[in-house]
Amino acid sequence: MSKPTTIVWFRRDFRLQDNPAWNHAVENGGDIIPLYIHSPKEDGKWARGGASNWWLHHALADLSEQLDNLGYSLLIHKADKAHEALKKAIKDSQAEAICWNRCYEPASVDRDTKIKKALTDDGFTVETFNGNLLFDPLKIASKSDTPYKVFTPFWKHCAAMDIKQPATAKARKAKDSQSRKLKGDSLDSLALLPDIPWDKEMQTFWDPTRKGGEKLLQEAIDKAPGYQDHRDIPSEDATSRLSPYLHFGQISPAEFHAEVLENCQDKDAAHKGILRQLFWREFSAHLLFHFPHTSDQPLREEYNNFPWKIDPAIVRKWQKGQTGYPIVDAGMRQLWATGWMHNRVRMIVASLLVKHLLQPWQEGAHWFWDTLVDADLPNNTMGWQWTAGSGADASPYFRVFNPIIQGKKFDPEGEYVKRWVPELKNAPAEYIHCPWEMEPLELQSTGITLGKDYPEPIISHEKGRQQALDAYQSFKDSQEN
Ligand SMILES: Cc1cc2nc3c(=O)[nH]c(=O)nc-3n(C[C@H](O)[C@H](O)[C@H](O)COP(=O)(O)OP(=O)(O)OC[C@H]3O[C@@H](n4cnc5c(N)ncnc54)[C@H](O)[C@@H]3O)c2cc1C
Structure with a gap:
């Protein structure tokens, strides 16, 4: 009996080591068609952002090269619906078996369950694995x-x-894989890289x-x-x-x-x-x-009534690293330049946005989604809901981080701030997290004019903290009434 051709549908498992779906296809013994389907429309508002797309391009190029070394070609299909692309790949390759590693985000679970059922009903062998x-x-x-x-x-x-x-890597060199002959879309046609070169530092x-x-x-x-x-x-x-x-x-x-x-x-x-x-x-x-709704809505339902003050101009300043709080601005600029931010700083910037500035956590989550190379729906959702106090095991809303104390404690010499906020490079360590506290002459000697070279704090810590506590109190009162 001839061994079946197996399609391995790569999704977010761009490796050939410890990859259960790949190993399964190798064990099946027949030809392998490695497939990637680009169907961002199916992800709706959680379609990948710019930084993730940048990473995705390189990850696909790298996987393609690894497959090439084994004699396979990565088949890429652009599609509105992954199911359509899978059907096309099956028809073109005459594959009998399809396998993939499961993604557990709500949209993937819904879609993949339907695809698996439809393909099984059509007589194909479908196997899925936990590789992630x-x-x-x-x-x-x-x-x-x-x-x-x-x-x-x-x-x-x-x-x-x-x-x-981890499973032992299974590598079988292909002699004459038909994946080499199938026609798909080119990686460049996915247009994942930026048109303007904001990715230099990345x-x-x-x-x-x-x-x-x-x-x-x-x-x-x-x-x-x-x-x-x-x-x-x-x-x-x-x-x-x-x-x-x-x-x-x-x-x-x-x-x-x-x-x-x-x-x-x-x-x-x-x-x-x-x-x-x-x-x-x-x-x-x-x-x-x-709790699949929690990427968009609070886990603790009562937080749906939290009195956020939506203000796009404030969110914009936060996004650009122009809040006047050096540790926050350093973090936001590190994010923009590298697509990554240190975990402690993620907590500090998120806290300033949802507490001092009373902006909804979803605003922050979407900005992170667009700018992080590690943008990950479960981790991002948990991080933001933790900060806002509306998630599981969350930091209580009334615990308000002081960005000055956080800066002094975790960046005592201001090295991190100086790296990302060069305007403050001459500020003494004592004042680097609160330049507005410098005497005018001292400030002058550092070459900074506040409000011109570097912003005044967007809100004073005391006022921001009080605003957050008042909002929390009115929210609690509304729950009790
Ligand atoms: C507001 C906010 C948003 C966040 N958004 C994301 C996101 O989109 N994607 C993301 O991967 N992480 C997110 N995190 C979690 C965390 O900041 C990052 O995982 C971590 O900074 C990654 O750096 P690392 O790989 O050096 O982590 P390490 O400290 O080396 O930890 C190892 C691995 O453990 C996991 N991990 C570490 N910390 C956390 C955490 N707090 N929650 C969940 N997993 C964790 C990560 O996969 C990480 O790579 C967020 C945190 C906050 C506060």
Whole structure:
């Protein structure tokens, strides 16, 4: 009996190592058609933003090259609906089997369930796998058989289970794959790269390939023992920076977990530090899977009535890094230049937007979505809802970060601020997080005129804090009435 031709539908698993769908196709023994379908319309308002598209282009080019080395071509199809493109690829290749690694975001779950059923009804063999998470969200539930809403019990539950081990890579060189002959769309025709070159700094900051991810993973092993002590210092390169590689599946979470645990000198530190963060990633996927509306609406329903003050001009200043709070502006400019922002600073900038400035968290979530190379619906949703106090295990709304104290604590010498806000490069460390407190003469000696070279604070911390607390109080009162 001849071995079936199998289509591997790559989605966000751009690697050939520890890739269950790819391994399955290799085991099937027949020809393999690697397929990528570009159907952004299906993602609606959560279609990828500019920075993610930039990464996607390079990740696809890299996957294409890896496949090429094995004798396969990555078939690319542009389509309004992925199902149509799959049907075309099946017809053109006469494939009998189709497989993919599951994505757990609500829109993917809906679409893929329908596609799987339709293809199965048409007589094709469809197999799907979990290649993107350590645990399938369907398989984790609390004792009361409900989804977890608090991180620590979720983490304990997962840690007590068998953690997925990376599978051995399966590579079979193709002799004469018909993937080489099939006609698809070119990568360039997807137009993922920017027309105006805003990606210059991103090109020097990142190597968006599997090899780039492998290098950072090796570095993460060395960073793991000191992670807890250094992870909050944004001027240090103390975290893995693997988030975009995990998002695009160039490195799998199982590889991350196993590689760090096996090779780190201090396993306890790795377990409690850098590896714990992987469980936050699992937790966010678990939350969005079970509460699919929460990318747009608060998990705690009562927050639908929160008295936000929508003001596009304020949001614009925040986006541009022109709030007058140096740590916030540094973060927003790091984001714009590199497509990434340090986690501590993400919390500080988000807090200023939703608390001092009373802008809805969804505004921030959309800006991050467009500008982060690691834009990830579950992680982004959880991060913003955590900040706004409306999510699971969230920071209470009345806890308002002080951006000056946060700056002084986590960037005491102002190295991070000086890197991203060069206007303040001559400000003494004592004042770098509050330049407006300098005496006029001292301010003059640094060459800064506030309001001209660098903005005055968009709102004073005291006023912003009070405004946030008042809004919270009126919100609480409205709940009680
Ligand atoms: C408002 C806000 C928005 C965010 N948006 C995103 C987003 O769109 N995409 C994204 O990947 N992360 C997001 N995060 C979480 C976090 O900031 C990043 O995952 C982290 O900064 C990535 O850097 P790293 O790879 O060096 O992390 P490390 O510290 O090295 O951690 C290792 C991995 O664990 C995961 N991780 C770490 N921290 C978190 C966390 N708090 N929540 C969930 N997973 C985590 C990431 O996959 C990360 O790559 C957001 C956080 C906030 C506060």
